[in-house]
Amino acid sequence: xxxxxxxxxxxxxxxxxxxxxxxxxxxxxxxxxxxxxxxxxxxxxxxxxxxxxxxxxxxxxxxxxxxxxxxxxxxxxxxxxxxxxxxxxxxxxxxxxxxxxxxxxxxxxxxxxxxxxxxxxxxxxxxxxxxxxxxxxxxxxxxxxxxxxxxxxxxxxxxxxxxxxxxxxxxxxxxxxxxxxxxxxxxxxxxxxxxxxxxxxxxxxxxxxxxxxxxxxxxxxxxxxxxxxxxxxxxxxxxxxxxxxxxxxxxxxxxxx
Numbered sequence: 001x002x003x004x005x006x007x008x009x010x011x012x013x014x015x016x017x018x019x020x021x022x023x024x025x026x027x028x029x030x031x032x033x034x035x036x037x038x039x040x041x042x043x044x045x046x047x048x049x050x051x052x053x054x055x056x057x058x059x060x061x062x063x064x065x066x067x068x069x070x071x072x073x074x075x076x077x078x079x080x081x082x083x084x085x086x087x088x089x090x091x092x093x094x095x096x097x098x099x100x101x102x103x104x105x106x107x108x109x110x111x112x113x114x115x116x117x118x119x120x121x122x123x124x125x126x127x128x129x130x131x132x133x134x135x136x137x138x139x140x141x142x143x144x145x146x147x148x149x150x151x152x153x154x155x156x157x158x159x160x161x162x163x164x165x166x167x168x169x170x171x172x173x174x175x176x177x178x179x180x181x182x183x184x185x186x187x188x189x190x191x192x193x194x195x196x197x198x199x200x201x202x203x204x205x206x207x208x209x210x211x212x213x214x215x216x217x218x219x220x221x222x223x224x225x226x227x228x229x230x231x232x233x234x235x236x237x238x239x240x241x242x243x244x245x246x247x248x249x250x251x252x253x254x255x256x257x
Contacts, residue, residue, distance in 0.1 A: 029058055030068035037077060037088060038233040044090035044188055048078065051086075077196065091184040091195070101184060101198060103226075104149075104157060104245055105253040114149040114156065116183065121145050121173045123165065130162050133229045133240045141165040145176075147183070148214060155215045156250055162240040167193055193238060198230040202252060205244070215246050224252055 023031075033048075042048045051069065055062045069086055072078045079087050106112055122144045131138045142162050149157035161183075163171070168191050179186045187193045205225040212219045223244045230239040245252065 025060060026064045026067040026071075029054075029060060029065055030071055032058065033068060033072060034077070034233070040192070042088050044088050044194060045092065047085045047087050075196070091188050092181050101195070101230075103200075103252050103254060104151075104250050106151065107249050107251055112151055114151045115153075117148045117150070118173055118176050119146040119148055121171060121176070124162075126162065130240045134162070134164055134237050136164060143168055143171055151250060154249075156246050156248075158211055158214045158244045160242045164238050167191065167238055193232055195230045195239065196232055198228050200226055200228045202226050207244070211244050215244070217246055217248075222247065226252065 033054075036042065048054070049057070051062045051065045054065045058065070069078060069080075073080055073086070076089050079089050081087060102113070104114075124142055124144050125139045126134065126136060126142045128138045130142070131140060134140075134142075136142075143165050145159070145161040145163070147159040147161065148155055149159070168187070171191070175190065176183075176186055179190065181189075184195045187195065203225050205223050207215065207217050207219060207221045207223050209219060211217075211223070212221060215221075215223075217223075223246060226241075226243040226245060228239070228241040228243070229237050230241070232238050
């Protein structure tokens with residue numbers, strides 16, 4: 001039977017959190033840890049306190065803390081490292097982190113991280129369609145980034161990325177070009193916006209004139225259109241992305257488990 005309780009008063013006052021009642025205790029600890037991650041108490045790439053220390057902080061058992069951390073690790077917010085401790089996950093760390101959100105693969109099955117070229121950054125007013133996905137009013141200020149991904153020097157993906165402007169103040173093409181790393185690493189380190197999860201839908205489309213020129217394919221060539229909404233803490237949508245992908249030598253890969 002699941003343990004259901006409320007946290008001790010000292011745990012709540014220590015975090016100044018309005019902890020919900022009648023939740024399994026580990027879920028309450030998970031909520032508190034998530035709030036502390038969101039507030040920046042532990043930055044991406046940093047270690048968090050040990051399970052023993054957290055158990056003492058919240059006045060709960062080590063097993064309760066472990067279960068909360070297990071769930072956060074399963075959601076890719078934390079990373080356990082054998083013999084080293086538990087760390088805040090980051091988009092700047094490993095290629096495995098990069099490939100978590102990059103689903104385009106070579107047809108021969110080899111992993112290949114593409115070269116990224118940001119074509120331009122423009123300010124705009126969000127359309128009704130994208131506003132629904134970003135959960136903002138139509139006409140809200142947004143930034144629209146166009147990016148080309150090349151695999152082995154060959155243009156393969158043309159992205160149009162719409163961001164909530166208020167969360168990315170001061171973003172420029174020059175700033176992005178000077179950054180070494182992935183786009184989500186850029187968002188994380190420069191603006192403190194961490195992409196935690198994404199929802200995607202895929203459909204088949206044909207290349208229009210602009211896309212055909214950018215991807216070096218014929219007009220009307222078949223493309224994959226991958227539309228993504230990416231979320232940060234609190235399940236807040238902050239990015240709408242439409243990627244147009246050629247299928248000459250690449251495909252979209254996903255693993256279901």
